[in-house]
Amino acid sequence: MIEKLMVRNYRIFDSFELDFNAGVNLLVGDNDAGKSTVLEAVNLALTGRLNGRPIAYELSPYLFNTKAAANYLAQIHEGKQIPPPEIIIDLFLSDDPDLAPLKGSNNLTGNEAVGIRIRIAMSPEFSAEYKNFIADPEKIKLIPAEYYSVEWLGFSGNGITTRSAPLSTSFIDASTIRLQNGADYHLQSIIREYLDPKERVELSRSYRSTREAFAEHDSVKEVNAKLGGTKGDITDRELTLGIDISQRYTWESSLVAHLDGLPYQFVGDGERATLKILLALNRKAVDAEIILIEEPENHLSFASLNMLVSKISEKCKGKQVLVTTHSSFVLNKLGLENLVLLSPTGGVRLGQLPDGTQDYFMKLSGYDTLRVVLARRVILVEGPSDELVVQRAYRDSHDDRLPIEDGVDVINVRGLSFMRFLDITKALKKNSTVVTDNDGKLALDVAARYANYTAEPFITVHVGTDGNGNTLEPQLLSANGRDALNAILGKSYATDDDLKNYMKENKTTVALAVFDSTDTISMPEYIRNAVAN
CATH class of the missing domain: 3.40.50 (Rossmann fold)
Structure with a gap:
């Protein structure tokens, strides 16, 4: 499990430190308090990826904390030849024998610990270019991210790759999940589970017959006759309209999810958000040890949110979960004792509330506890x-x-x-x-x-x-x-x-x-x- 996160110079965080519970961690705070950045930093340390791509391809001057960037630029403009700031994300893990290769003192505390480090710093191979870059300080407006490289290491100094990442994680954000036009994972898993091979073959044959019959429809024949009259205008070969029946387009990939008869893309935002989160939980949370969920309450009614929170609790049992929220309902239902009130430097926990208080708000979960917190x-x-x-x-x-x-x-x-x-x-x-x-x-x-x-x-x-x-x-x-x-x-x-x-x-x-x-x-x-x- 994750025990602690330490961050330097990344986005809103100049110097940030946060301890985690083994189970649920509810991250709340004002806008720009860093809730999403915490999830992003944890996911980055565990996967080496940002926005779904390796972090090396996402380097930008705007990843750096504005205070650190301003301090760097001020010193450069004063004529000081200093190295640009570094981004460091240290993720401390529980001391498990299986994680021994990650143990070392290569972290911000300098103490022996098990963990993962992301370090974004100027690459030594660009030293000459950087020296030329700072020769004219007045032209420097941004941190030169082009000269940076990324280190993904254990605290031991050993390198980490996608295959050797020690913990599996699932980052679920309904605003970024895209269900494809074809069959989604959930539908395909149902097909695999409930249809035997003979039934699948029969469905495939029936589907192909349906598509072949399309070409025999009178209106399609009429269109093809007109297309035939254009021979020579575009191509010397016969041009016709038809449905692809090659193996590349199987019947499973042509299925579209429907809710109460409506195609998915015509369903309301709330239903879509719920469906996307639950599909992601079904698909990703089974094997993941760390679950990161971004504001599950978006677009949801009280009843839908109640159902979703119950599903999150059910499917994430035994896992470490980090949830950001602006909802008192989510906060109360998932447990006030799990609350972490974020600030730019760290988090404040409610700790162990007196007997009865947590149950009190779980039963009366509509009350404005988040207003009290913020x-x-x-x-x-x-x-x-x-x-x-x-x-x-x-x-x-x-x-x-x-x-x-x-x-x-x-x-x-x-x-x-x-x-x-x-x-x-x-x-x-x-x-x-x-x-x-x-x-x-x-x-x-x-x-x-x-x-x-x-x-x-x-x-x-x-x-x-x-x-x-x-x-x-x-x-x-x-x-x-x-x-x-x-x-x-x-x-x-x-x-x-x-x-x-x-x-x-x-x-x-x-x-x-x-x-x-x-x-x-x-x-x-x-x-x-x-x-x-």
Whole structure:
């Protein structure tokens, strides 16, 4: 299995290091965090190929990290005669006796380990050409990738070839899989498995008869008669229209996959994506030890994604799997404890969540755990009305900016336990805030329930003040008064109790009015404190 990946100067990664689980690894992160690059680097180390071709044929100045390239160019323009930067991808493997030929210290740690190295560096045979190249620094705009060569080695220094690659891998990306016009692997395997030789011969004979009959159709004869009249214009030989019945085109290669009677190319993107991934799993995952899957959720409905995730879990048992995703569903279903939050330098793991939390989200897999993971800061609230009011409070105190504009995500946990979400933020050391009602209890007692979390400096809990009401609505009334709220809501209630009852029975309507109002609104103290950070 793969234990660790170390990268230098490759694409988004200047200096990157990531440890892997033996089973499933779920890679998440913002756009350009490097999720796809991790899969690409692992696949490159295991296969020596990029975009389906040997890496030597894909060398480009744009493979190099932009920071490394800029630093190189700056020094060259200063007149320094330095070698161009190198790309290094080190893949550390488990210490297995079968992999002993790969063991050595030729890696970025300098320690004895088993692993594979891809090194892309300037070839010594181009030293003279490179010296001439840098003689005029002002003309140099890009790294001279033409002078580079590729080394594919074990940490021992022994060379690796496609045949000697120690681990088999399957890289599955539905956006790049192309099913051919002829029979795909799945159909051919069914034909081989379920048809005996006599049946195949009979089908082949019947298919050939059908094609021969094509030439006897009246419309085909008419076309051929007209083509015969062109003899001499293009060729002196007789030109006719027919179907190729040579052995080169067998009946199996003319089959086309259909879904509910529709040819594959006319099926929706979601069905095609699912079919391509499952066909790839059937074809490649059987013998592969490492499975790499790029964003399986693309184009899929909830039901289709549920089926696909179940199939991935079933077919990849006992294998090491790396999955990139932007889907909370995929994240929850395949296990939050497998999450790796990527950054340009490495990854942060959730680790072992408290008992019950992982199962909790697997059963309620539609919840927005990925929003928690990706936000710079999260504010957790109890319902949609709290969400709107907190967003208004944040906007009022942050120069008319909504929270999301500052990377702050206000998440309605829909009455669920705040502590389940805090288990995630605590593991990730994520700046997080809870805004909650006192529900008739002492605010100090409510806050005390979260003591295990608020012991962390990055987690705070803010509770509605004692005496100002049990929930958000009376807290708003206490902070603003009846006249101000009547004006905001377009009402004319004569007593606080009547207004309070209206607000409780129309929570979302009231919250929308507060959010949209152009009037100055005084927010309850606990909400002001929650958005102040």
